[in-house]
Amino acid sequence: MQSIQHASKIRFYDAIPFSFMLCLFVATVVVAEEEKKYGELTLDEWSQLVKSSDFKTLGQPVYVNGLTSIVEDEEAPWASRRQAAETLGRIGQDAESAIPLLEELLKNPGDQPVDTRLWVLKSLSLYGTVASDLDEQIRDIILNEEFPHLIRVNAMETLGRVGKNGNVALPTYLKILQEGSKQERAGQNELRVAAVEALWILGPAAAPALSALVDAAREDRVPMRLAAITSIGQVGPRGEIAIPTLVDAILFDEAGEVREAAADALGKIGIDSVRALQHLQKDHDESVRQYVIRSIKQMKMSDEVSQLLDTALQDSSEIIQTEAAAEILRRDVTHQAAQQILLDHLGAVDRRVRLNAYQALDEHLEKSPELQQEVLRIANDLDVPPLERSSAKKLLRKLTFDQRESPKPQEN
Numbered sequence: 001m002q003s004i005q006h007a008s009k010i011r012f013y014d015a016i017p018f019s020f021m022l023c024l025f026v027a028t029v030v031v032a033e034e035e036k037k038y039g040e041l042t043l044d045e046w047s048q049l050v051k052s053s054d055f056k057t058l059g060q061p062v063y064v065n066g067l068t069s070i071v072e073d074e075e076a077p078w079a080s081r082r083q084a085a086e087t088l089g090r091i092g093q094d095a096e097s098a099i100p101l102l103e104e105l106l107k108n109p110g111d112q113p114v115d116t117r118l119w120v121l122k123s124l125s126l127y128g129t130v131a132s133d134l135d136e137q138i139r140d141i142i143l144n145e146e147f148p149h150l151i152r153v154n155a156m157e158t159l160g161r162v163g164k165n166g167n168v169a170l171p172t173y174l175k176i177l178q179e180g181s182k183q184e185r186a187g188q189n190e191l192r193v194a195a196v197e198a199l200w201i202l203g204p205a206a207a208p209a210l211s212a213l214v215d216a217a218r219e220d221r222v223p224m225r226l227a228a229i230t231s232i233g234q235v236g237p238r239g240e241i242a243i244p245t246l247v248d249a250i251l252f253d254e255a256g257e258v259r260e261a262a263a264d265a266l267g268k269i270g271i272d273s274v275r276a277l278q279h280l281q282k283d284h285d286e287s288v289r290q291y292v293i294r295s296i297k298q299m300k301m302s303d304e305v306s307q308l309l310d311t312a313l314q315d316s317s318e319i320i321q322t323e324a325a326a327e328i329l330r331r332d333v334t335h336q337a338a339q340q341i342l343l344d345h346l347g348a349v350d351r352r353v354r355l356n357a358y359q360a361l362d363e364h365l366e367k368s369p370e371l372q373q374e375v376l377r378i379a380n381d382l383d384v385p386p387l388e389r390s391s392a393k394k395l396l397r398k399l400t401f402d403q404r405e406s407p408k409p410q411e412n
Helices: 002-014 018-033 043-052 061-072 078-107 113-143 149-162 169-179 190-216 222-252 256-269 271-280 286-296 303-313 318-331 336-344 351-367 369-380 386-405
Strands: none
Touching: 043 061, 043 078, 061 078, 078 113, 113 149, 113 169, 149 169, 149 190, 169 190, 190 222, 222 256, 222 271, 222 286, 256 271, 256 286, 271 286, 271 303, 286 303, 286 318, 303 318, 303 336, 318 336, 318 351, 336 351, 336 369, 351 369, 351 386, 369 386
């Protein structure tokens, strides 16, 4: 059967005129020879170069000029132009010479206005403040309702990235939040959510928007509440006026991701949140007290934070106890009370508690010879429950494996 198939293939190729095969070969060679080059490289070669080189190398003028010529060529494939533009943005300062071209493409994007403007905005976002001179042009795109909604939404982040240190981004976001637009009144809320999300980029400089963010954190839609509370957290210690709203979110919000963001925000606000966290530690809901631990993870150590952790160590919930002990060891591996709580829960019936204890001990075991001795004692004590001994043995085996696999210091 194979010989028959082979014979049929021979007859097929024999039937093709030699002159046709020759023409096909010549045409292929000509196409290959005529493939367009940009700075001595074809598009495929540029693609490989970008993937294999660091941005410092690509920041050399010869490469910047080549990438710029790809972006400028309207006949080049869309994907190649996008890759070149985004690479220039990642190069940053050394590729500043390409920014005027990107500015022109924002104004006159050619035959694919939406797609082109999207990758131009992405490139400018990557440039960041290097492209700060374009902040007003990007603002005008956001405020111009004649632009496609998708472009305006994406321009929000770009404005924050390029205008982070300027005085254009914040008033623009507040205008969108407070006044809205015709699209918003028609029920499309993405623009306002995008403005709130972009305030995150401004960090503490978004403090004048706190009142608007607090209002947004109380809206009905989860994406808006999540974006607002996340941006409040980025404001940091200057966000203390939002503490009551964040506490309400932890206590009453039905969306877990919003409650998590609120806990993170309280922690980032810092010492001014301590009183609120002390209040939350008294709540009967275990999940609320867990969010306190999450907040603490965002805070620097202080007497007040230490007191919060000590209170959590004495919580009636083993989950809270082990999470608090793990956070204490992250700050002080010699803390004996935290060590003992984790050791005592290696054999806990509740798998979540047992996993908390195991993971925390595993993370810090190598740093503490005293802790290693305690784990070894548990592993060899026949009076210890089997589950606890098994966990201790696993920890020791993993410690031995990690030590064996870790790079050894080279001898001089």
